[in-house]
Amino acid sequence: MQNTKPAIILSRPQMGENIGAAARAMANFGLTDLRLVAPRDGWPNQRAVDMASGAFDHIPAPQIFNTLEDAIADLQCVYATTARHRDMIKPVLTPAAAAQDAQRRVKDDEKAGFVFGAERTGLTNDETALCTAIIQIPTNPAFSSLNLAQAVLLVAHHIHEAQDNTAEYVLQHGDSPPASREYFENFFGRLEEELEIGGFFSAQDLKPTMLRNIRNMFVRADLSEQEVNTLQGMVSALIGKKKREKKAG
Amino acid sequence: MQNTKPAIILSRPQMGENIGAAARAMANFGLTDLRLVAPRDGWPNQRAVDMASGAFDHIPAPQIFNTLEDAIADLQCVYATTARHRDMIKPVLTPAAAAQDAQRRVKDDEKAGFVFGAERTGLTNDETALCTAIIQIPTNPAFSSLNLAQAVLLVAHHIHEAQDNTAEYVLQHGDSPPASREYFENFFGRLEEELEIGGFFSAQDLKPTMLRNIRNMFVRADLSEQEVNTLQGMVSALIGKKKREKKAG
Numbered sequence A, B: 001m002q003n004t005k006p007a008i009i010l011s012r013p014q015m016g017e018n019i020g021a022a023a024r025a026m027a028n029f030g031l032t033d034l035r036l037v038a039p040r041d042g043w044p045n046q047r048a049v050d051m052a053s054g055a056f057d058h059i060p061a062p063q064i065f066n067t068l069e070d071a072i073a074d075l076q077c078v079y080a081t082t083a084r085h086r087d088m089i090k091p092v093l094t095p096a097a098a099a100q101d102a103q104r105r106v107k108d109d110e111k112a113g114f115v116f117g118a119e120r121t122g123l124t125n126d127e128t129a130l131c132t133a134i135i136q137i138p139t140n141p142a143f144s145s146l147n148l149a150q151a152v153l154l155v156a157h158h159i160h161e162a163q164d165n166t167a168e169y170v171l172q173h174g175d176s177p178p179a180s181r182e183y184f185e186n187f188f189g190r191l192e193e194e195l196e197i198g199g200f201f202s203a204q205d206l207k208p209t210m211l212r213n214i215r216n217m218f219v220r221a222d223l224s225e226q227e228v229n230t231l232q233g234m235v236s237a238l239i240g241k242k243k244r245e246k247k248a249g
Helices: A016-028 A046-051 A095-107 A125-130 A148-163 A181-197 A204-220 A225-238 A241-248 B016-028 B046-051 B095-107 B125-130 B148-163 B181-197 B204-220 B225-238 B241-248
Strands: A007-011 A034-037 A063-065 A077-081 A090-093 A112-116 A133-135 A169-172 B007-011 B034-037 B063-065 B077-081 B090-093 B112-116 B133-135 B169-172
Touching: A007 A016, A007 A148, A016 A034, A016 A046, A016 A148, A077 A095, A077 A125, A090 A095, A095 A112, A095 A133, A095 A148, A112 A148, A148 B148, A181 A204, A181 A225, B007 B016, B007 B148, B016 B034, B016 B046, B016 B148, B077 B095, B077 B125, B090 B095, B095 B112, B095 B133, B095 B148, B112 B148, B181 B204, B181 B225
Parallel strands: A007 A034, A007 A112, A034 A063, A077 A112, A077 A133, A090 A133, B007 B034, B007 B112, B034 B063, B077 B112, B077 B133, B090 B133
Antiparallel strands: A090 B169, A169 B090
8 A cells, every 4th residue: 555644755864863763753643654865874774773762663664765856756745844045936834834735635645745954954955946845944033943853853743733633622521421511500509509508698689690600610610520529529518418427327 | 021931841850951952942932931840950950951052042041949839830821741641620732722822821911831741750640730731742642752852842833833923835936026917928928929930829729728728837836027037038049039149149
């Protein structure tokens, strides 16, 4: 089966450590197609394997190429990750936008690749010209240098995010289901009753407003059934029912 | 002036290298408020400074606290970055959603913080309970471990992205302005004329469609003035005008 997920292409990487850290970032985010163009120290590289923390158990060995042209030959769209401004007419995307673009292309049976240049020099102008678009990672202009593996991490994260359907916000409820409105109101009615008995509503004309404010506070907390049970127990304890029960027992 | 940008809080960090790499990631993305809770090797820490690659020239020295409670006392909202599922009723956000939430709160003069646990163990349940929400970074379940500094990098990047107004897509045009429609059509009219002379439109009834397709191809390229000039020169060369001019000269 063809590997349709975007490829990560490291052009002329110098340090094995960075190749390994890039592979680790890829595995973290479910990418498996690593390509190396003329790695300085050849391949295999023990430093890369050491730094990968086992990532190469999750992704195949990288394909090795002599030139960037060869490495991207089968791809329809190729994003060049660069830090510097280029005097080159080329679309410039954020990593998030590029990842979404790549994801859309994957759905159209195209295959995308993200190219990263050598550690010190980045991509040459000729390498960049081979690519269909540029990615620039917005950073603090006064301190902008990201290392190679960090750039791969951010791009891989955005690719994963573009494919991911994790909800942006969920309330994690553990084992107990969220309380139904009825379940909650059953508690709230009792609370109101006990507050009345305890003389909480000194000014009866303010009672509706006070109750509304208290209800809002509890409703906002989006309680689980277990938590409503806990509140029931707290009310029992506060009104001395438990104590009385114990004494009676 | 109060530092309103979100704080990064490392709880019980073990390795100075990770503190330094976290500081570097913060400086990359314009964050300056680093707080350490009971760092194992104390503070200052030379390994942290070495790993920070000069980041501590851009951010103040971290504040040191004995407990997480003290470290977050002045914050209105605190996100706990955790990898594991917790049996705890708490909102769970993606880093992007948390960063947007934090950015919204900054505009309301609130201050947010992002808490990261110790390298091996992460945040304890008691530490997590102190926080108002949980961030989970979606990763490949089969290979999910991000190191501390990588988690800080991703969160800092999203905070920067939420504050950043970089366009998701721009076409970088270099020194030459995008061509006006008139500038382009002036070229296109000439191209049509020369194609006609050259016998390109063998079937005259297909000419409108062919012209439309050719126009679309050029329009899609979103040409600069300089590029239109280049195309003019290419047409001149192809029709032999330059050659003739040279010979005449």
